[in-house]
Amino acid sequence: MKRVENKVALVTGGASGIGLSAATLLAKEGAKVVIADFNIEGAKEVAATLVKEGYEASAVFLDAGDAQSIEDAIEFTVAQYGTITVLFNNVGLTNLQKDLDVVNIDLDEWDRLVNVNLKSVLLGSRFAIPHMQKAGGGSIINTASMGAFASDQIRTAYGTTKAGVVHLTKYIATQYGKDKIRCNAIAPGLILTPAAKNNLPQDLLDIFTKYNALPYNGEADDIGYAVVYLASDESKFMTGQTLQIEGGHYMANPTIADTNIWAANLQK
Template identity: 40%
Template sequence: MMGRLDGKVAIVTGGASGIGEGAAIRLAEDGAQVVVADRNLEGAEAVARRIGGKAFALGFDAEDIESTQALVEQVVEECGRIDVLNNNAAWTSDNIGGLDRDLLNTTPETFDKAWHINVRSIFVACKAAVPHMIAQGGGSIVNMASVAGVRGGSGAMCYGVTKAAVLRLTTAVATQYGRKNVRSNAILPGFIGTPATLVHVPDSKALMPFLPFHRDGKPADTAALIAFLASDEAEYINGQCIAVDGGYLAGDARPSRLEMD
């Protein structure tokens, strides 16, 4: 059966878990050769094994510039091209460790670390991949931002600020390389039930009444959009930041007083 991503090579960072894992599975289902790239090599290998022949795993550290460059070079060497770069690796549950709080209770060191993992990592990965995309006639970058990049809360200062920067990095690349057929789009997930959120937000059920859909999102929900943005069907979609949040950013969905009266 023909898939809409047949012949394409995709790197999925953070592919060992959660949103990245869902993306790797879906991109392969749609026909892409998928590189599951993660700091957790064992986890990445397990995901690649589950996908089967269409995937293989590579270890890398998104915080490390050389490691990220080496990842891209190895993929080009082994697969001959890179059509899709899906950046998911970020500072989530396993390393946030309660350090990212409000302005007065967060250190500059935490800010720097968040900046490196969440923003510089994508800057470096795009710098490494875009020349190959240009040389082969195009490509699609899909960055994982967050609703936290546009809507604030009482804590997670660094997370929100860095995710806002991911949105601007996305539009910058879209503007600069669109004419070379390199598209760059971002996704703003809302509450997606992944290992990260289940640890980080243990009382997630309490959030559900605020959402128009009274359920959390699934990695399959974000994966559907990643696969579409990766495909040629999205060839005129560039520089967009699209929420997959069940309507969270649209407003507070709890019944209004008027309805309750």
């Protein structure tokens, strides 16, 4: 089944993790895919693998902190495949050493995360929308985060910028819906990408699992399949929404995980 056949998709941050999953699944479902990444060699490797498997894919360098680079990636996509009808704004940064509480946060890091996590979504959409208007419509998909919906002791800039992505998604959907351009976001929970597996200790991963409604954390394809859905015409009546794909982490009273342990101890 070719759920996104004849669509042209640009996936930012497509060389690894969630972006890699989305690019791969979009290609397998029939889209022509451009993988954009700062790691251009990684992006070329992904594209070459997809082409070898019989799919249509290309790679382009992307510095999500640079407006010209973002515009160049959009124009490369249009030059390569004639249009752009799907944009997955997926690049995002965090820094646990500098993105601290309000008093101690590195202000240069604040500016960097606002630029990369939020402004890049604005710019990618800004440059893609005119092409989507010419094409008669399109789908913009933005990566937010579970951090957009609850605060933390650190990562002030990350959570704030991701909350901005959620609201920017609504603005884009409102302003360009009559052009048949849809805009939705996905807010992942903890996703076991290679970066997460390699950098987060098991005891921290277990804390997330403890507070999920489901007894496990997410995989990259859990987000990738949602991207395919939002890119496809299956979601043609959906816009301005944020899908929270986080294992039910915020669904219940936060005491549930601990009271379950308490109740289990009573039965011993």
